[in-house]
Amino acid sequence: MRIGFVGLGVMGRPMARNLIAAGHDLSLYRDKGELEGHQCSSAAEAAERSEVIILMLPDTPDVEAALFGVDGVAESLKPGSLVIDMSSVSPSATKTFARRIEEQGCDYLDAPVSGGEVGAVQASLTIMAGGRPEAFERARPLFKILGKNITRIGDVGAGQTAKVANQIVVGLTIEAVAEALLFAEAAGADPAIVRAALMGGFASSRVLEVHGERMINESYEPGFRIRLHRKDLSLAVQAAAELDLALPNTAATQQLMNAAIADGDGDLDHSALHKTLRRNRS
Known part of the structure; x- marks a missing residue:
């Protein structure tokens, strides 16, 4: 898949590395040039180049800015794209984010993880997802690269x-x-x-x-x-x-x-x- 990855920190970097090793084409935003992939100047550029966009950011305001701020993901989303937020953020804010993304004809999953940096490096994360079953099944092959215990909890917000x-x-x-x-x-x-x-x-x-x-x-x-x-x-x-x-x-x-x-x-x-x-x- 063509994947945009926004947030290459302690957790995001090894997760992105595992996706690259599995053969996926990654467009990276907020990377320090350590990974093989297209280095993007904005989240919007990463979204424009991708069919799936993954966010791994510290907090709710960071996710909101990456999605809807200047040069954010929402500016460049194509209908049919899938946004997966793997950050740990507010469940109520997540529902609002999802509604706005879905209004653009796209799917949204919240899929926070547990397992820490070790789990990210070893691809043994526990992944707790919320969203439509069809979107979850579309993301499942990616989740299998990143983790071991993968569960759809329910609708959007349930993962958070x-x-x-x-x-x-x-x-x-x-x-x-x-x-x-x-x-x-x-x-x-x-x-x-x-x-x-x-x-x-x-x-x-x-x-x-x-x-x-x-x-x-x-x-x-x-x-x-x-x-x-x-x-x-x-x-x-x-x-x-x-x-x-x-x-x-x-x-x-x-x-x-x-x-x-x-x-x-x-x-x-x-x-x-x-x-x-x-x-x-x-």
Whole structure:
């Protein structure tokens, strides 16, 4: 396929690289010249050259600007094109974006991912999609290049809803593991041995395995930055307000991430919440 790829950052670059390796023709915007493909001067140029446009951007305003800003994707879309937003952004804004794109005779999928940079590099991402079944089937061959666990959740916006739910689970579990290991340390037990023991019981999880080790080793090089995870939990808190829904522990973990960012740790891995809790011990 002729694919326009907008957003070649930590996640987007390895994803684009995997599509190129699979034989697809990519037009790239926001690349640093590291990938084989046509280097575009704007998102509009990438869209003009492509039948499928993929966006992988940090936040909702970035996606809106790439789609509808000056020299944005919408300026050059051809009828029948497919826009796939793989960023993690607002579910309600996603529905608005999709409606505007569909008015141009095009299809729209929201397809955020989970798995971090490692998953992007290894093409093992979990992909949660929202949109028409026909659009999903059209995109499925591309998704199979990028990930392993690929699910159409429902209509447009449902993929973003699933991603927010994923980030609630991950964020709260990281916070719980951080508290548990900090408690073990404060009580005089070796947190590494405690973690090993817990790995054999009902508390075992991927977060305890990976992030628990990072906490013990104080190794906080980012796989997924606190700043970005805070953005996702902010989406959850915002959506909860719109739904008149109480998410008290999500809100508390968002506030802990606020504290981490205030302490200058926003670009550390989200496992560094352990560092934030330790710093704020009374």
